[in-house]
Amino acid sequence: MTATHTTERAVIAKRVDSGTADTEEIRDLARAAGYEVVGEITQTRTEDPAYHLGEGKVTRLSNVVAREGAAVVIFDNTLGPYQTYNIGNELPERVRVIDRFRLILEIFGQRAQTRKAQLQVELAELRYELPRAEAKASLAKRDERPGFMGLGEYDESREEDIKKQISNIRDELESIEETERHRREQRRESGFDLVALAGYTNAGKSTLLRRLADDLDVDENDDLHPDLDTTAESEDRLFTTLGTTTRRAKVGKREVLVTDTVGFIQDLPHWLVESFKSTLGSVYHADLVLLVVDISESVEEIREKLVTSHDTLYERNEAPIVTVLNKTDMVDDEEVQRKTDALSSLAPNPVAVSAKQGLKIDDLADRIDHELPDYERERLVLPMTDDTMSLVSWIHDHASVETVDYGDQVVIEFEARPAIIEQSRAKAGDLVGASA
Ligand SMILES: Nc1nc2c(ncn2[C@@H]2O[C@H](COP(=O)(O)OP(=O)(O)OP(=O)(O)O)[C@@H](O)[C@H]2O)c(=O)[nH]1
Numbered sequence: 501m502t503a504t505h506t507t508e509r510a511v512i513a514k515r516v517d518s519g520t521a522d523t524e525e526i527r528d529l530a531r532a533a534g535y536e537v538v539g540e541i542t543q544t545r546t547e548d549p550a551y552h553l554g555e556g557k558v559t560r561l562s563n564v565v566a567r568e569g570a571a572v573v574i575f576d577n578t579l580g581p582y583q584t585y586n587i588g589n590e591l592p593e594r595v596r597v598i599d600r601f602r603l604i605l606e607i608f609g610q611r612a613q614t615r616k617a618q619l620q621v622e623l624a625e626l627r628y629e630l631p632r633a634e635a636k637a638s639l640a641k642r643d644e645r646p647g648f649m650g651l652g653e654y655d656e657s658r659e660e661d662i663k664k665q666i667s668n669i670r671d672e673l674e675s676i677e678e679t680e681r682h683r684r685e686q687r688r689e690s691g692f693d694l695v696a697l698a699g700y701t702n703a704g705k706s707t708l709l710r711r712l713a714d715d716l717d718v719d720e721n722d723d724l725h726p727d728l729d730t731t732a733e734s735e736d737r738l739f740t741t742l743g744t745t746t747r748r749a750k751v752g753k754r755e756v757l758v759t760d761t762v763g764f765i766q767d768l769p770h771w772l773v774e775s776f777k778s779t780l781g782s783v784y785h786a787d788l789v790l791l792v793v794d795i796s797e798s799v800e801e802i803r804e805k806l807v808t809s810h811d812t813l814y815e816r817n818e819a820p821i822v823t824v825l826n827k828t829d830m831v832d833d834e835e836v837q838r839k840t841d842a843l844s845s846l847a848p849n850p851v852a853v854s855a856k857q858g859l860k861i862d863d864l865a866d867r868i869d870h871e872l873p874d875y876e877r878e879r880l881v882l883p884m885t886d887d888t889m890s891l892v893s894w895i896h897d898h899a900s901v902e903t904v905d906y907g908d909q910v911v912i913e914f915e916a917r918p919a920i921i922e923q924s925r926a927k928a929g930d931l932v933g934a935s936a
């Protein structure tokens with residue numbers, strides 16, 4: 501699927517029960533989806549069952565849409581199917597009405613480039629549609645009016661259809677995940693520590709990955725991640741990354757695999773989170789999680805995002821979490837210190853960096869090295885045979901070799917993850933056994 505860049509003109513609408521409506525985030529999301537925001541209507545009142553807004557407000561909305569020649573109205577609320585229909589009737593011809601979740605789905609649909617991401621978007625869409633189809637079907641059933649019967653029958657089969665599709669997609673996702681699990685295990689056995697980047701969208705995860713990583717991309721779908729191209733800039737838009745990409749990085753003596761993940765966002769409905777949960781698989785199974793936040797945001801905003809991130813990670817994550825305060829180039833040292841102190845209970849001992857400017861990346865690398873399970877030392881004495889030569893090269897591939905002495909025997913000293921040491925001992929045992 502290629503990204504479609506619509507430049508349709510959009511009017512934002514938002515209702516809040518009390519206080520004043522803040523439209524900053526929905527504007528950002530609209531722009532992320534490719535819309536040009538040309539106006540907005542907000543209202544503080546209880547929800548109107550038929551129109552969501554008050555009827556007078558809907559007329560105002562219609563006027564703004566007509567005046568600005570808008571093609572779309574974007575609600576920062578959840579609209580029921582009938583509200584959507586009723587509002588649509590009050591607007592000029594052919595103007596679309598979408599709500600917050602539809603909009604997020606549109607963005608995800610545009611960004612989904614891997615099979616897995618596409619399936620997840622489809623799953624999310626179907627989960628969005630299912631209760632709506634169910635509602636229609638049950639209303640039609642209750643309603644004896646003949647005109648509705650046809651609709652009812654149709655919707656009931658639609659409901660079954662959606663359920664079947666959901667189950668098919670789940671199966672396919674499961675098999676993709678199985679492959680990923682297998683790949684993760686192989687990587688671990690190859691001596692890599694697995695580090696995952698997590699955090700809100702736009703925090704700078706992809707930029708940081710590029711800073712940490714060597715050039716090599718270890719996923720097969722490299723070409724599907726233009727945002728990770730070393731020559732391409734990260735974009736200042738939401739959800740640049742959908743799906744995960746893994747790159748190899750050297751941290752101290754270690755070979756580490758760093759995985760970039762989809763960004764979190766506030767107020768995601770649970771069905772949407774559910775659909776993208778498997779995206780977080782690489783986070784849940786990492787040896788270390790780097791939780792990236794944007795230090796240029798307000799303390800309140802960062803705190804809220806940290807809390808949500810921890811909630812998302814809490815259930816299944818067992819790895820240590822290091823908070824990375826990114827974008828230090830945008831604030832002065834005093835502000836970094838003040839915010840670090842204010843956030844100390846949520847983010848104890850964080851590392852402050854600028855991914856973009858490459859500041860303090862070494863400190864972060866040291867910290868990663870420190871947090872990962874310790875390497876162990878090993879010294880093996882091996883007979884001088886051809887098989888030994890291939891074991892020595894295996895050790896070179898999987899460990900950090902300090903010395904190799906070739907005499908009557910081969911003496912090799914190295915450091916590696918405990919699992920690698922075990923494997924090398926077993927292989928050495930086979931060799932010695934065979935040559936005896
Ligand atoms: N000033 C400054 N900008 C940064 C820094 N790191 C990243 N950015 C900018 O922040 C924006 C988002 O960066 P990304 O790396 O795409 O963020 P992300 O967390 O991967 O975002 P998603 O993929 O949407 O989840 C881009 O415009 C980056 O250039 C930094 O250290 N300083």
Ligand SMILES: [Mg+2]
Pocket residue numbers: 705706707727740741760
């Ligand atoms: Mg990204």
